[in-house]
Amino acid sequence: MEHVGRTGEPDKRALRQGFLAVRNRLTDDDVREAGRALAERALDLPELAHARTVAAYVSVGAEPGTPALLDVLRARGVRVLLPVLLPDNDLDWGEYTGPHSLARVRHGRRMALYEPSGERLGPDAVAEADVVLLPGLAVDSRGMRLGRGGGSYDRVLARLERAGLRPRLVVLLYDTEVVAHVPGEGHDKPVHAVVTPSGARRFTSP
Numbered sequence: 001m002e003h004v005g006r007t008g009e010p011d012k013r014a015l016r017q018g019f020l021a022v023r024n025r026l027t028d029d030d031v032r033e034a035g036r037a038l039a040e041r042a043l044d045l046p047e048l049a050h051a052r053t054v055a056a057y058v059s060v061g062a063e064p065g066t067p068a069l070l071d072v073l074r075a076r077g078v079r080v081l082l083p084v085l086l087p088d089n090d091l092d093w094g095e096y097t098g099p100h101s102l103a104r105v106r107h108g109r110r111m112a113l114y115e116p117s118g119e120r121l122g123p124d125a126v127a128e129a130d131v132v133l134l135p136g137l138a139v140d141s142r143g144m145r146l147g148r149g150g151g152s153y154d155r156v157l158a159r160l161e162r163a164g165l166r167p168r169l170v171v172l173l174y175d176t177e178v179v180a181h182v183p184g185e186g187h188d189k190p191v192h193a194v195v196t197p198s199g200a201r202r203f204t205s206p
Contacts, residue, residue, distance in 0.1 A: 035065020037197035055129035143190030143203030
């Protein structure tokens, strides 16, 4: 039976639990193989081929893997910014200079994250990005992204919008996470593209 919230939309919490349950059944080999394929597909995107600065993130657990992608971007001379989670769930940023520049940080009872250990550049540093790679759990045919619910990237996208900036927004997912519909709210912003291990798909530019 479908879980329905007050607005009549499927309950986001139940949807998140379902997608996470599928991810948690993946083996380490599954995640590594998907990560390699994801990097190849992502690097075919013209947006990434021409980007000078990319705001990305380090995947953890069974998330679609990003380490291979980060290293290739850096080898191409792209400046890669990675998030640092702040106590209020907003994001600061630091520069990725290789695996040695990452520190494992645990925020309370949450899963430990890998964050840049160097200079903190401030939340507004994301404004320098030509492309923002977004984590997520699903995306639908409109380009609406289902996140984990912490709101960190909602703040990032709102900050960019207030500044009048329109970097390309790309979400990285598994193939099964591209679905017909996910519930959206007024503040949700569609992404420009999704990349999965089997390829990329673009949406109508928001």
